[in-house]
Amino acid sequence: MSEKFTGSFTQQEALPEAAIEAALNVLRHGRLHRYNVTEAELGETALLEQEFAAQVGAKYCLAVASGGYALATALRAIGVKHGDRVLTNAFTLAPVPGSIAAVGATPVFVGVTEELTIDLEDLAAKADQASVLMLSHMRGHLCDMDRLMQICDAAGITVIEDCAHTMGAAWNGVASGRVGAVGCYSCQTYKHVNSGEGGLLITDDPEIAARAIMLSGSYMLYERHLAAPDPEVFERVKYETPNISGRMDNLRAAILRPQLADLDRQVERWNARYQTVEAGLRDTPGLTLVERPQAERYVGSSIQFLLLDWSADSIAEVISRCARRGVELKWFGGAEPAGFTSRYDSWRYAAAQSLPKSDRILAAILDMRVPLTFSLEDCAQIARIIRSEVGTVYQAG
Numbered sequence: 001m002s003e004k005f006t007g008s009f010t011q012q013e014a015l016p017e018a019a020i021e022a023a024l025n026v027l028r029h030g031r032l033h034r035y036n037v038t039e040a041e042l043g044e045t046a047l048l049e050q051e052f053a054a055q056v057g058a059k060y061c062l063a064v065a066s067g068g069y070a071l072a073t074a075l076r077a078i079g080v081k082h083g084d085r086v087l088t089n090a091f092t093l094a095p096v097p098g099s100i101a102a103v104g105a106t107p108v109f110v111g112v113t114e115e116l117t118i119d120l121e122d123l124a125a126k127a128d129q130a131s132v133l134m135l136s137h138m139r140g141h142l143c144d145m146d147r148l149m150q151i152c153d154a155a156g157i158t159v160i161e162d163c164a165h166t167m168g169a170a171w172n173g174v175a176s177g178r179v180g181a182v183g184c185y186s187c188q189t190y191k192h193v194n195s196g197e198g199g200l201l202i203t204d205d206p207e208i209a210a211r212a213i214m215l216s217g218s219y220m221l222y223e224r225h226l227a228a229p230d231p232e233v234f235e236r237v238k239y240e241t242p243n244i245s246g247r248m249d250n251l252r253a254a255i256l257r258p259q260l261a262d263l264d265r266q267v268e269r270w271n272a273r274y275q276t277v278e279a280g281l282r283d284t285p286g287l288t289l290v291e292r293p294q295a296e297r298y299v300g301s302s303i304q305f306l307l308l309d310w311s312a313d314s315i316a317e318v319i320s321r322c323a324r325r326g327v328e329l330k331w332f333g334g335a336e337p338a339g340f341t342s343r344y345d346s347w348r349y350a351a352a353q354s355l356p357k358s359d360r361i362l363a364a365i366l367d368m369r370v371p372l373t374f375s376l377e378d379c380a381q382i383a384r385i386i387r388s389e390v391g392t393v394y395q396a397g
C-alpha cells in the first residue's frame, strides 16, 4: 500500500486573533473608507503604510487594492505612456504583463535561467529596447541584484520590482523591493500576508510617491497619509495626475498590520517546511532542484524543481501519479495553461517572441505551494511521494 497525502494545498491558516480583533473594531465604528477618520484619529490604512515603510526602510509607502494595481500605478507614476515598451520576465504571473498592457504599453519579454531568475545576458542584449524594466521575482527567486542594477544603470533603465513572492526576502541584506525605484507587493490570499486582495507600493522618490498617491484616488486628502512626501510635492503634480481609484480600505489594513508584525516568524516557518521538502527531494535521479544563492534570503512559500529534457508525456505522468496520491503539482510547461498563465507565449496581446533557451526550462518547471497549514511531517511525506513517483516514471522512461 503506497501512502497518500490528504491535506489541502489551498488552505491558509486562520488570521491571528489580533487581526480579528482589529477587524471587529473597524466594523464596530464603521469608518471603512481610508479617509473617513475622526479629528485626531490615525486611520488603519495610513498606519499600515507608515509601519510597512519602516519595516523595509523605505521613505514612502502606499496601500492599494491589489498587487496588480500597485504594478500599473508604479508604471504610470514613473511616466510610462501608451505605446512605450517595457522589459519584463518571460516567466511570471499574468498580472505582471497585464499591468503593462493596462497602461497601453507593450511587454518585451526577457528569458529565464535554470535558477528561475531573469536571464541577465538576455537582459543586457535587450537593454536598448526600453527604458523601464518590470522585474518579477517570480516564485520568490532573486537574481543577482547587483549585476542586474549594473546592467540597468548603465543603460539608463528604471527598475520596478514585483515582490509578490518576496515580501520578507532580501538580497545581500537589502530587503526585496528596495533596489529598484519602486517595489510592489501583493496581499492577496496566496502571498505572504492575507487580506483577500490588496497591494503595497514603496519608493524613496517623492515625485513617484506623490503621483502614485494621487493616482490611487487620494482626492485632495493626501495630507492624511503618514508615509507620503511633503505637501509641496503634491502641489506640483496634483492637477496633472488623474484619479484611477484603487485605494486600500481600513478593514483590510487592520487585518494586515498584525500579520506584517509577525512576518519574520512566518518566514522561518515557511522555510522550515520548504527545507524539509527540499531535503526529501535532494539527489532524486532525473530531478533538478533550484539551488538558492548564499546572498539570497528567500521565503519558501512555494517550491519548484525541474524535470529537464523529460518528454511532455512523462512529466504529465508524474503529475497525475502524484495527484492520485494527494500531491498537487503545477506544471508551467504544459501545452495548455491550467488554472493560470505564467509563460510569455500565453500573453498574445504582446508581439510573439522566440525564446528557445527559456522554452526548454519552462517546459521542465514543476511547482508546489507550501502552505503553513502543512506540518513538517506532511512536508516529508509529500517529498517521499514525489520522489517515488518521479523515480518510477524515470526508470520506465
Ligand SMILES: *Cc1c(COP(=O)(O)O)cnc(C)c1O
Pocket: 066, 067, 068, 069, 092, 093, 095, 096, 136, 137, 138, 139, 162, 164, 165, 186, 187, 188, 191, 198, 199
Ligand atoms: C500574485 C502576483 C502578483 C499580483 O497579483 P494580485 O492578485 O494582483 O495581487 C504579481 N506578480 C506575481 C508574480 C504574482 O504571483
